[in-house]
Amino acid sequence: MTDKVLYEKNGEIATITLNRPERKNAIDLEVHHRLREIWTDFRDDPALRVAILTGSGDAFCAGADLKTHVPEWDRAGPSLARDKLPDGFAGGITRGVHRIYKPIIAACNGWVLGGGLELAMACDIRIASERAQFGSFELRRGMHPADGGIVRLVNTCGVGIALEMELTGEPIDAMRAFHANMVSKVVPHDRLMATARDYAKKILRNDRRAVESAKETIFEVVGRTLDEQLKVECLYGYALCGGNPVIPERSRQFFDKSDKGRAGAHATAL
The missing domain is CATH 3.90.226.10 (2-enoyl-CoA Hydratase; Chain A, domain 1)
Incomplete structure (x- = not known):
């Protein structure tokens, strides 16, 4: 090595x-x-x-x-x-x-x-x-x-x-x-x-599946027409929303203002 x-x-x-x-x-x-x-x-x-x-x-x-x-x-x-x-x-x-x-x-x-x-x-x-x-x-x-x-x-x-x-x-x-x-x-x-x-x-601090799906989507939309880009984003984005089990818990943290790295009046540490 x-x-x-x-x-x-x-x-x-x-x-x-x-x-x-x-x-x-x-x-x-x-x-x-x-x-x-x-x-x-x-x-x-x-x-x-x-x-x-x-x-x-x-x-x-x-x-x-x-x-x-x-x-x-x-x-x-x-x-x-x-x-x-x-x-x-x-x-x-x-x-x-x-x-x-x-x-x-x-x-x-x-x-x-x-x-x-x-x-x-x-x-x-x-x-x-x-x-x-x-x-x-x-x-x-x-x-x-x-x-x-x-x-x-x-x-x-x-x-x-x-x-x-x-x-x-x-x-x-x-x-x-x-x-x-x-x-x-x-x-x-x-x-x-x-x-x-x-x-x-x-x-x-972000969900792993969401991060990797976003990067994949960005790779996929480069160079496509607008309609193709919108289709790819919709398919990838809603596939994640419909199948990621962490969404309810992360949404609760958002509603409770306890999610990591929050800014503003309810700031939290990263």
Whole structure:
């Protein structure tokens, strides 16, 4: 088992730390295969509900370690695209094992570049340190994203920011990323992991089946027509309402003003 990735379980929260600070947490083939094992374990472990992904040192992830990946690609020839289709980047979380309905939070601690940006965009919520920088540098190397980078930039941030970042190959800082809807929050660097854990706790106060059904529904409606989106939401939402046994008890807590994390005149602790 490699120490290039750290995998910790603390109650219902898994913390995954890319641990190659000397390589800006670039993902080589060993890390790629280890991440596949980690994502599979996280998906299948019934005790886990939320994952936090971050990096050690001054980078979240600088993308693919080209020293290991370029030789692999060079030998493959035209069949590379077909061979890679079921096996996306960073253990397949960008494509292949991306339909994990447990929430994943990216704690972006520094440089988020190339495949690292694709990895962050494959997460559900992104929190950025004030030091974070986000960039897509593939075009500088004669490549462009192939593991969801363009797709998720367009879906999350819009065509304008996707065109700017891809065509210029220039990074943007954390506040620009926040205004582009790329990250949910920018925090002081020393508050990053605490903020990510706070987001995890807010997720955990919600019913597990409801959380995972909502994430699945969001995945299903992307790219569909309005009528198709409304149909999918109705079918998934009312299927949950008609079959989730926790609803009566959680409704009683709401009526009694005792549910976790309530705000306002009847505030309760998270």
